[in-house]
Amino acid sequence: MEFEAVLIAPEDRGEVEKVSGQRLVPVLCDEDRVVPDSTRILRYLVARYGERGLLPSGSADQAIAWIVEDYADEVLGPLIYSAISGRAPGGEPLDPRARKDLDKQMETQFRNLEQLFSQRPFALGDGAGLADIALFAFLNQLVRRDDRGLSAGFPNLRAWYGRMSAL
Numbered sequence: 001m002e003f004e005a006v007l008i009a010p011e012d013r014g015e016v017e018k019v020s021g022q023r024l025v026p027v028l029c030d031e032d033r034v035v036p037d038s039t040r041i042l043r044y045l046v047a048r049y050g051e052r053g054l055l056p057s058g059s060a061d062q063a064i065a066w067i068v069e070d071y072a073d074e075v076l077g078p079l080i081y082s083a084i085s086g087r088a089p090g091g092e093p094l095d096p097r098a099r100k101d102l103d104k105q106m107e108t109q110f111r112n113l114e115q116l117f118s119q120r121p122f123a124l125g126d127g128a129g130l131a132d133i134a135l136f137a138f139l140n141q142l143v144r145r146d147d148r149g150l151s152a153g154f155p156n157l158r159a160w161y162g163r164m165s166a167l
C-alpha cells in the first residue's frame with residue numbers, strides 16, 4: 001500500500017494541530033479523512049482497505065488481536081516511554097522510588113510476554129499480525145533507545161523480537 005510519511009519534530013506540532021486539531025502523532029490523512037490515534041488509524045485502514053492478512057481468521061482471535069493492540073498502546077507503550085525518558089507520563093522526572101516501581105511493572109509485562117511467546121512464534125499463531133506489530137512498535141523503541149534492551153532472562157521474548165526484526 002502506498003503512503004507518504006511525514007516526520008514531525010517533537011518541538012513543533014504546529015502542522016499536526018492545524019491538520020488534526022490536536023498535538024499527538026500519529027495522524028493519518030487519507031484523501032479528505034483525517035484520523036488521529038494509532039488504534040483509530042488501524043481500525044479505519046482495516047475497515048476501508050481490508051485486513052490484508054494482519055488479523056487472524058476467527059472472530060474471537062480477531063478480538064484478542066485488537067485487545068493486544070490496545071494493551072500495547074495504553075499499558076506497554078507508556079511504561080516503555082517512561083523507562084526511556086526517565087519521566088512519568090505526566091512529565092515529572094522519576095525519583096529512585098518511582099524508577100524502582102517502573103522497573104517492577106516492566107518486569108511483570110516482560111514475564112507475561114515471555115510466557116506468551118514460550119508457546120507460539122507470534123502473538124496469535126504462526127504468522128506475524130497486527131498484535132505483533134503493535135507490540136514490536138514499542139519494544140523496538142526500548143531496544144534502540146535503552147542500553148539495557150531486552151534482558152537475557154526473557155529468551156522467548158528475545159527470539160520473537162528477532163523473528164519480527166527479520167521480517
Ligand SMILES: N[C@@H](CCC(=O)N[C@@H](CS)C(=O)NCC(=O)O)C(=O)O
Nearest residue numbers: 010023024025026036037038039073
Ligand atoms: N493513544 C495515542 C497516543 C499518541 C501519543 O502519545 N503520541 C506521542 C508520540 S508516540 C506524542 O505525540 N507525544 C508528544 C506529546 O505528548 O506532545 C496513539 O496511540 O496514537
